Amino acid sequence: MLNPHPGLPEFEYIKPASLAEASQFLAQHVGDARPLLGGTDTFVRMRDGFWTDKFLVDVKGLPGMTDLSFDQVKGLRVGAAVPMNRMLRLPDVALYYPLLAEAAESVASYQLRSRATVVGNICNASPAGDTIGSCILYDGVLEVHGVDGLRDEPLVGFFKGPGKTILKAGDIVLAVKLPVPPVSNVGHYIKLGRNKLSDLSIVGVSILAYPDKKVASGFHFRVALASVAPIPLELKNLTEVLASGKITPELLDVAAQAAMDACNPIDDVRGSARYRKYMVRNLVRRGLENIWLKLGQ
């Protein structure tokens, strides 16, 4: 049994002066150092003894980390050190990326969102990460600084397993960038927790949709699921199903069943695999109906 009230273990606090210095330090101390953003996952993992790093490298003061900007050409850039509450106060986020806004608002509590960051949520790579699905559906790209300099990493292919990503030693994510979103996009995030607010998700359903004249249904749908697979999961087959013909209640049923068939959850303390699978079907169905109303149909 873990000590229910452990203190933080001993570590050194490093505040590098430049990105190059930060990447160098992290690369030279592989397994002993990690970047520190809001700390809302880091401190819990360290108190519980799961992470035993000797150095926390506070990267929040590095150039660009606290920048938050939106423009009609480049889209949204959320610096890695921008807390969710600050991001949510930028009106463009709710206006152009409603799915991201709704997902971020579902994370834990208001005071935790004063510290929690979207990039931290992504890099923690929990299958339950609430904001990850929305960032995937908005085609998010991470700006990464490594020992070889700057590069972009798309979120597709970024996750390798629970807590595992393609990031290498010395890599620091500077920001998540979301391109200009599809015109008239609507979104809905449904989070099933053990209580109504603030819990981790048993199942999380992110749905994005927008008008698309090129497909038979007239609408492009994208669906991503949290907490039902080792990594955040986009269900590409649902996009096909929901493009294939006129949107009817029967087609929504088919899509919801396809979502249930496509996911592969596990039993854990928050819910059984079987329960999760049924909830995926029910919540995807409910979410699609909500989206359909938002699309004005």
Add this chain to the structure above:
Amino acid sequence: MSLHPVTLKINGSLEQVNVPANMTLLTMLREVVGLTGTKNGCTAGECGACTVLIDGEPTNSCMILAVECEGQEIVTIEGLANEGRLSILQESIIEQGGVQCGFCTPGMLISAKALLDRNSNPSDEQIRAALVGNLCRCTGYVRIINAVHQAAAHIPEA
């Protein structure tokens, strides 16, 4: 572990302290500065008993290192009263009977103050959402929510 000098403002007064890297703001407030109104509940960012304002934002003080607070302005429960006079929120929670064991009260009031600072006339639902990170095992929340409504009604129009 090396010590880090930190200068910050706590309830309006400038403090200079030397802290080890692994000391949270919560521990610093309680054990170095001696402000024990802020409570240590879960040390996991879930119960909200340790909530303080950092530059006006309610934050779990167990989830931030003291060394990260360099140059910031902290308000704790001790900072709500003004020259010995309780704030409207403090008076309201007493009048409404929103305190039983009292352990959650400091964090609850800080979250409520932050809510009223950004929304002077919140709905029931907005109060519940703002206080979701503050757990109370005694009151059942209703009297606390009533206290926030009462305080909101007494806030002078801007």
